Amino acid sequence: MSENLVIVESPAKGKTIQKYLGNGFEVLASYGHVRDLIPKEGAVDPDNGYAMRYEIIDRNQRHVDAIARALKKADNLYLATDPDREGEAISWHLYELLKERGALEGKNVQRVVFHEITKRAIQDAIQHPRDLAHELVDAQQARRALDYLVGFNLSPLLWRKIKPSLSAGRVQSPALRLIVEREEEIERFVAQEYWTMTAQNEKDAQAFSARLHTLDGNKLDQFDINNEAQATAVRGRLLKASNGKLLVSKVEKKQRKRYPAPPFTTSTLQQEAVRKLRFSTQRAMRVAQQLYEGIDLGSGGPVGLITYMRTDSVTLANEAIAELRDLIGQRYGQDKVPETPNFYKTKSKNAQEAHEAVRPTSALRTPEQVKQYLNEEQFKLYELIWKRTVACQMIFATMDTVSADLSAEAGSFFRASGSTIRDPGFLLVYEEGLDDRASEKESPLPPLTEGETVTLHDINAEQHFTEPPPRYSEASLVKALEEFGIGRPSTYASIISTLLSREYVELDSRRFTPTDIGRIVNRFLTEHFTQYVDYDFTANLEDQLDAISRGEKAWVPVMDDFWQPFHKLVDEKMESVNRSDVLQSRELGIDPKSGRPVSVRLGRYGPMVQIGTRDDEEKPEFASLRPGMKLDTVTLEEALELFKLPRHLGETEDGKAISTNVGRFGPYVKFGDQFASLKKEDDPHTITLERALELIAEKKQKDLEKIIREFDNGIQILKGRWGPYLQQVVKRSKVQARLPKDCDTDKITLEECLTLLTAAAEAKSSKKAAKKADAAKADGEPADKPAKEAKPKATPKKAAAKKPAAKKTTGSKKSTS
Structure with missing residues (x-):
């Protein structure tokens, strides 16, 4: 027992x-x-x-x-x-x-x-x-209730106003806003030209370079030299003035200290795992969980290798610090141990100091000792955590830096900078990764003395263009979420996973880009629910949840403050917002073949191109955008190409022609007068006859499985998502009708079916006529107005001017931000 x-x-x-x-x-x-x-x-x-x-x-x-x-x-x-x-x-x-x-x-x-x-x-x-601890339970319940109420109220609104199966979340929506706003910033960006002048020098057979720093007594700003003619003139003038020599007018030597980064929190662990190991945030947390729960090291069962990995504290236990200091002295030398331990301050408002940073449970278990018991990803993450933790208790790195001014003429000089490591300190073990910026490493300079001259071989005049801000990576997005206070570190992986699974964003070359549907959802939320996707509002709500967890606030009043205005706004928007206003179409121009307008918009089944309007006598034509095409950037020429697609693949066994195309509901295979949708992995431009036949067979099988009963006159009882329903097909036109809830599909007669279908057809016809009358009334015209005259052809918009190609006078082309 x-x-x-x-x-x-x-x-x-x-x-x-x-x-x-x-x-x-x-x-x-x-x-x-x-x-x-x-x-x-x-x-x-x-x-x-x-x-x-x-x-x-x-x-x-x-x-x-x-x-x-x-x-x-x-x-x-x-x-x-x-x-x-x-x-x-x-x-x-x-x-x-x-x-x-x-x-x-x-x-x-x-x-x-x-x-x-x-x-x-x-x-x-x-x-x-x-x-x-009921205050912790209350905080978790409040978070769960908030997320539930947002999801179950905003999501149906998105279904009604945009398309089915969408969702909105309390923290995922501000995260989406970050990604969309960065993309819009990139699209608005206008590149600016600028030039740099770099002297190529030599002393005692050691080559080194120096950047033009001051010209005619004025320190150069980025855009002071901004065209080729100006750059060529400055280069020529300085080469002539220097006559192959530059005077060392000033030498300045300094020592600089670099301090180690603090031990890992959940957020910084995720960021470094993305940067250094190329893990996703989810993968990093999954592997960390394995290391925390225990690994069998071959000595009688599993051993927990790291402390709890969900923490926002940078505190280390005193016994852990003592062990680290002993290890550093033995492994790297006593001179690498600081006189007193390094202590770090937690940035988070709600960091619980009882929690520790993420660290090895014993630093004496070195990565090389446990490597044989770990798989590759476990070893990589353990090594990362071990090195970061050891480094955080080592002495700072000491850098010798040298800065020298090299004069070409009075009032104009180049500046050379270099650095060497005097004492690597913690850099012996670990250096923190960087996001979207160059490393600080510099090449050492030869010994330079004020008053001497050095040989000038050439001056490179290099053209550059400013670059837009980079798209978010997983690491930089996690960092932004933390800085804005959106969510908490333990939720970052699920936020990113949700955005990807809902197809609101895509990862392209490890950078996030918003999809068309993501941009539309974001525009809807920022226009109509501005407060609830505001970064400060979201962060403030997280602070209130933290206050609940500390017992400083009761959870029900916090819920009231959120729910009452939010619920009122949802009800108001359900009535006041028109779907057509949300799904704004973008006019591309005129189809030269038909003279009808061409536009792009989001349809029920995704982004699509439309030729013509509902008011035309001829029905509009539709084609879905191909992967990679965006609503905001697709051109008229690209849109029209989608309608030239039909590919004939062959025939079915019973002689029906098989072709592929892209329609209003996405790419499909056509066989005779029937259709089968392509799967996500199928490309209508490359699909083979064999694959098309597989899809046709699947379609036929599914159609057979849906049939419950068949009657004459093309009438069937079919299985539906919400139960059995009636369908009659006459000359490719479908009429559908609901069956009564208590209907016995085995006993219903043909006459009863016809009665239900007739009533459904009449109701549909009446609704259509009423809608047409309402539209005509709104325009102040009779419902049976004469056909419109053909619209004059619009002049297509000019394509955006391309960024000029980079030039150089001498040296290589570079592009920097």
């Missing part, structure tokens, strides 16, 4: 903890959250104090049952889930479920927390249990 039952989230973590607790303890896993809000409207009731309706998660039902059975044999229940809000909430949910079953009667229930899975930490936690 086991007197003590310990609950953790994962079996891997449980296996490690079981080893440290030994006999008398049984460790079981909940496998994450055990219950969640019911996935439908009404799960959160704002009119009843935000009461939340939970249900057990199906996949975890058996794990809860196993815990309940094991509890019957135990006296003590230890809830040992992760030491954060989510972990606290998992423990609370499990407690509530077990209490509802009456399984806690006569049991001693305690909460235990630890920040590393080591024998000392586990045993210490068991000896110092506490009660559940």
Whole structure:
């Protein structure tokens, strides 16, 4: 009989903890959250104090049952889930479920927390249990309720006003705004030309360069030399004045110190894993979880290699610092150990100092010692964490820097800069990565003395163009999210994952670009829900959640402050916003073949080109944009090319012609007078006959599986998303009708089917006529007005001017920002 039952989230973590607790303890896993809000409207009731309706998660039902059975044999229940809000909430949910079953009667229930899975930490936690922290549970519930209320109210609005299956989130929407605004900034950017002048020098057979710093007594700004003629004139003048020699007019020597970066938080770990290891944020967190929960090092079971990886603290435990200082002295020399430990200040307002930074549980476990027990990605991440942690407790690096002014004529001089490392300090172990900027490393200069001359070989005049700000990478986006206070470090990976899965953004060359649908959703939210995608508002709400977790605020008033104005605004926008205003079409010009206007817009099935309008006698033509084509940048010529696509591939076995094309609902295969949609991986420009036949066979099979009953006159009862329905096909025209809820599809007669279809057709016709009359009334014209005259052809817009090619007088072409 086991007197003590310990609950953790994962079996891997449980296996490690079981080893440290030994006999008398049984460790079981909940496998994450055990219950969640019911996935439908009404799960959160704002009119009843935000009461939340939970249900057990199906996949975890058996794990809860196993815990309940094991509890019957135990006296003590230890809830040992992760030491954060989510972990606290998992423990609370499990407690509530077990209490509802009456399984806690006569049991001693305690909460235990630890920040590393080591024998000392586990045993210490068991000896110092506490009660559940309801303020942490309240904060997690408030966050969950907020996210639910935003999702279940904004998403249906997006479905109505833009297209089905869209979603909006409380933190994902401001994150999307960051990416879209950066893209718009790039599109608005106008390149500016500027030139740099670089002297190519030599002293004692050592070549070095110097940049023109001051001309005619004025320090050069970036755009002071901004055209080829000016650059050529300056170059020629300085070459003539110097006559092959430059005077060393000033030499300045300094020592500079570089200090190590603090140990990892969740955010900085994600950033460095993206920069240095080329991991995604999700991959970094997944591998970190494995290292935290434990790896079998071949000595009797798994060992936790790092501390808890969800933290915003840069604090290290005193015993960890002492161990690091000993290791540094033994491995790198006592001179690399600072006189006093390095301490770092946490930037986060809500950092819990009881938490530690992400560090190895023991720095004495060097990467090379554990490498044989780790897979490649585990080793890379462990090595990164180990090096960063060791470096943070080493002395600063000392750099010798030299700056020399080299005069060509009075009032005009070049400046050369160089640096050498006097003492590498922490750089022996680790150097922090950089985002979107050049490294500071400089080449050393030869010894220079004021008053001497050096040989000038040439002056390179180089043309440059300013560059737009770079698109966000995963690392720089995480950094921006942290700086703006959007979400919390533990949520960054899921924010990015959601934006990608919803196809609001794409990763191209490891940089984020917004998709057409992402831009439209962002425009809708920023225009109509400005406050709720505002960075300061989002950050302030996170601060309030933090205040709840500290017990400084009650969660229901915070919910009220958010919900009441938000709900009112959603209701207002549902009535006042027109879908056509949201899905603004962009006019491209006139189709020279038909004389009809060509436009692009977002359709129900994605971005598309349209030739003609609904008011034309001839029906509009449609074609979906190809991958890579954007609504905001596609040209008239590119749009018209989409209508020249049809490719004849061959015939079916029964002689029907097979062709491919792109239509209003996306790319498709046509066989006879029927159609089969292409899959995401299929390209209509390259699809083969064999693949087309596979899609046709799949389409026929699906059509057969949908048929419940067939009658004469082309009438069928089909399986639908919301139940069986009627359909009649006459000369490729479809009429559909709902079946009554209590209808027995086996007993309904042909006559009853015809009655339902006739009523549906008449209702559709009446609705169409009413819509036409309303449109005519709005224009102040009779409904049966004469056909419009043909519109004059519009002059197509000129293509944007291309950036001029870079030039040079001498030297190589470069482009810098």
